[in-house]
Amino acid sequence: MQKRDGPEKVTPMLTYYVLDGSIYQAPQLCNVFAARVGRALYHISKAFTTAASKLEKIGFVDVENENTAPESKVTKETIDFKELKRLDHILASMQRKLPPAPPPPPFPEGYTPPTAEGEKSSENQQAVAQPPVDPIIDQGPSKRRKF
Template sequence: MASVDLRDNLLGISWVDSGWVPILNPTNVLEYFSERSNPFYDRTCNNEVVKMQRLTLDHLNQMVGVEYILLHAQEPILYIIRKQQRQSPTQVVPLADYYIIAGVVYQAPDLGSVINSRVLSAVHGIQSAFDEAMSFCRYHPSKGYWWHFKDQEEKERVKPKSKRKEEPSSLFQRQRVDTLLLDLRNKFPPTFYQPKPGEKPVPDNLLYMHKIARLAIYPVQCL
């Protein structure tokens, strides 16, 4: 006999008595369901009273209270038993349904439990997807937000590193260098060599310094 985990919520457990499975049929399935080890069976029901008094199940219609009936049978594999509250011989209120598949008893979930389970599963899936998406999100003050996926990281590892191209200098950089060189020229006045007839005097040390500085900062434009 299977061990039973007794909990308030019976939707997560099942029960079976393997000794009954080969002989189950519509005439004895209620007797099988009324086994004392079955956690789904309420021993205060009218079925138990009829059983103790050795009456037939037809007497259930004349009683008031909780009772169990065989609602559907599909031999030899499926039986459905209903728990209901009888208020009169013609009026009953369904309380729960139990289905027996190959001798294993389960409680059928109600509509509220089904909706609650579906909603929890959907919320869990959305939360997991959101957490996984956030793990690929990156931020930097100068770049802003971007996505960084694992496959991109693997491609970057496999991809051979190429030589970094030298970027051309900007107009601001060129103007700044010229300004610094002009300040340097004012602080350290250049010396002039004796020009030939018809030539303008050219500062030899300043010309050399200016070329060296421009070549060091933006060599592309100076070539």
């Protein structure tokens, strides 16, 4: 499928391919990347969840987190003004040397950014989370024409 911008200018919009007599629509590249990254993040998250549950079973306790909570209320870190000035000077010189960061590129046409899942509780997210569907691998049943 294509969009005609002028008498000699054509912009391709969709791509199709034929495999064993069946016609398939090729997925958009941004959807392929989103699915692959989503699948990788799902498996990484699942690995960390599994590792954490196994650590709980063997009785591992994070000693640093338990000890620092009460101490942080009692002790306060002193601020060294020379160090603060030095850090401000370094940051100001770096800001003068480097140009400002460019704005992020716009999303491709037709792409919808994923919804914020940070609002859900982690327990509900782990129970409901499923690996995303890969648009290349999971095409569904073949679309053969009936003669």
